[in-house]
Amino acid sequence: MTEAIRHLELPLSEAQARDLRLGEVVTVSGLVFTGRSRFHIRAVEQDLLPPIDFAALNCFFHVGPVMRETPGGWEVVSIEPTSSIRFERYGGAVVRKLGLRTLIGKTTMGPGTARALAEVGAVHLSKIGVCGNLLRPQVRRVVEVHFLEELGRTEATWVFEVERFGPFFVDMDACGGNYFADQDARGRERLVSVYEELGIPADFTYTEVNP
Amino acid sequence: MISRETIASAMYEATRLAATNLPPDVEAALVAALAEETEPLARAHLKESLENARRAAGGDGLVCADTGFPLFFVTAGSHARVEGGFGALQDAAREATARATADSFLRPTMVDPLTRANPGDNLGPGMPKVELRFVGEGDGLEIIAAPKGGGSEIFGTSYRMMYPADGEAGVLKFVIDAIRDGCYAGKICPPAIVGVGIGGTADLCMKLAKEAALLRTVRRAHPDPRVAEIERRLYAAARALGIGPMGAAGVNAVLAVHVETAMTHTAALPVAVNAQCLVGRRWRAIIASDGQVRFTGELP
Numbered sequence: 001m002t003e004a005i006r007h008l009e010l011p012l013s014e015a016q017a018r019d020l021r022l023g024e025v026v027t028v029s030g031l032v033f034t035g036r037s038r039f040h041i042r043a044v045e046q047d048l049l050p051p052i053d054f055a056a057l058n059c060f061f062h063v064g065p066v067m068r069e070t071p072g073g074w075e076v077v078s079i080e081p082t083s084s085i086r087f088e089r090y091g092g093a094v095v096r097k098l099g100l101r102t103l104i105g106k107t108t109m110g111p112g113t114a115r116a117l118a119e120v121g122a123v124h125l126s127k128i129g130v131c132g133n134l135l136r137p138q139v140r141r142v143v144e145v146h147f148l149e150e151l152g153r154t155e156a157t158w159v160f161e162v163e164r165f166g167p168f169f170v171d172m173d174a175c176g177g178n179y180f181a182d183q184d185a186r187g188r189e190r191l192v193s194v195y196e197e198l199g200i201p202a203d204f205t206y207t208e209v210n211p
Numbered sequence: 212m213i214s215r216e217t218i219a220s221a222m223y224e225a226t227r228l229a230a231t232n233l234p235p236d237v238e239a240a241l242v243a244a245l246a247e248e249t250e251p252l253a254r255a256h257l258k259e260s261l262e263n264a265r266r267a268a269g270g271d272g273l274v275c276a277d278t279g280f281p282l283f284f285v286t287a288g289s290h291a292r293v294e295g296g297f298g299a300l301q302d303a304a305r306e307a308t309a310r311a312t313a314d315s316f317l318r319p320t321m322v323d324p325l326t327r328a329n330p331g332d333n334l335g336p337g338m339p340k341v342e343l344r345f346v347g348e349g350d351g352l353e354i355i356a357a358p359k360g361g362g363s364e365i366f367g368t369s370y371r372m373m374y375p376a377d378g379e380a381g382v383l384k385f386v387i388d389a390i391r392d393g394c395y396a397g398k399i400c401p402p403a404i405v406g407v408g409i410g411g412t413a414d415l416c417m418k419l420a421k422e423a424a425l426l427r428t429v430r431r432a433h434p435d436p437r438v439a440e441i442e443r444r445l446y447a448a449a450r451a452l453g454i455g456p457m458g459a460a461g462v463n464a465v466l467a468v469h470v471e472t473a474m475t476h477t478a479a480l481p482v483a484v485n486a487q488c489l490v491g492r493r494w495r496a497i498i499a500s501d502g503q504v505r506f507t508g509e510l511p
Contacts, residue, residue: 129259
């Protein structure tokens with residue numbers, strides 16, 4: 001991980017996205033939209049999308065924010081990125097369909113999304129620590145909300161204007177690379193000695209009772 | 212006689228405190244983990260998380276926005292008397308959960324599993340979940356509010372019915388594989404508090420794992436030395452995986468491994484794993500028979 005933080009303006013250009021390296025630490029400024037499982041399922045299965053110009057607003061933030069309604073409008077109470085890996089079934093399709101350039105979430109995504117990111121020229125950014133309260137003041141404005149009645153506050157699509165939002169780190173680059181997959185491969189080598197230390201035979205299998 | 216109103220207000224307050232504070236033993240363990248990690252990303256994950264929690268304790272936000280499943284664990288002395296009878300506990304939990312949700316200490320997260328409809332107040336069949344047990348001859352009540360985050364519950368739950376021939380090797384492999392899978396990419400929000408249940412029926416086994424993760428002081432060894440030895444070995448093994456905070460390269464995949472056991476069938480060896488995330492969200496209300504309530508983040 002590099003110590004320097006790169007401050008990016010949204011929307012990213014394809015060249016900017018392709019220039020980002022695994023492990024690089026960044027913030028983003030501009031407009032982001034939110035969604036979770038329901039957004040993905042509806043977008044792909046039912047072609048139900050919020051009225052957003054995705055060419056101009058193509059940073060998809062995976063989150064279910066805690067929101068409070070006040071006389072002055074909506075306020076963010078806390079905004080904790082959610083696990084993107086849960087959306088893997090639809091990840092690639094949504095990236096291609098909307099031409100997304102930036103995904104932000106927790107954890108990472110799988111090979112299907114990685115292929116779409118490489119194809120479109122886009123990255124996935126993963127959160128650093130539990131950070132919902134640190135991100136909150138970086139949301140400058142709640143711009144609009146879609147599908148609030150149908151989906152409720154957590155699954156609705158919120159549009160936020162953010163400033164120096166982050167930091168996040170690049171866990172999936174635009175070349176198919178994945179920080180966590182690399183990390184997992186190194187861990188797999190260690191597992192041999194961990195099993196040995198625990199007295200688990202290398203050829204251990206569980207008792208099988210099904211044909 | 213403890214009034215229903217006292218119980219509802221204690222449940223609300225314990226929920227609010229759980230949602231906005233790190234329990235002292237969890238915070239101390241996170242600080243110790245930070246002192247140990249050397250990789251910049253692993254350190255950054257812990258530093259951000261501790262700073263995030265300090266803000267929550269100062270009245271700015273929540274220790275984590277995914278306040279998850281509203282769970283209450285109630286321990287009653289066998290001479291405790293509750294206004295309206297013990298059935299009032301469920302009503303009090305509903306009232307406390309709805310109020311904590313309206314006040315934004317709980318996120319409206321509970322939905323119908325089939326329609327996915329969200330009532331907006333975290334109430335519905337099975338939720339909030341209240342576990343009641345009777346311990347000792349006392350006349351008071353203790354309530355632990357433990358809103359359980361999604362990451363640790365969704366990605367940190369595993370169960371397998373094994374057989375005596377699978378033995379200790381089977382148990383240890385199952386647990387260490389579950390920890391490795393759960394920690395991948397930070398799914399369960401490591402460093403996790405990992406609860407392990409061995410024995411019982413399927414449901415008792417998972418209950419043991421959940422209570423080992425949620426209701427024990429971090430790293431306080433099991434009183435049975437044989438069980439404590441299994442905890443020690445699994446803890447050491449988890450630290451040798453090369454996985455640190457949030458799945459980054461590092462040492463602290465876990466803050467603790469707690470194991471609980473129950474008698475089981477002579478033909479069976481059930482094992483369950485249930486993880487708690489790094490914020491270890493829980494707070495305890497101690498209600499005396501005269502209605503006096505004391506709150507603490509520490510466990511008995």
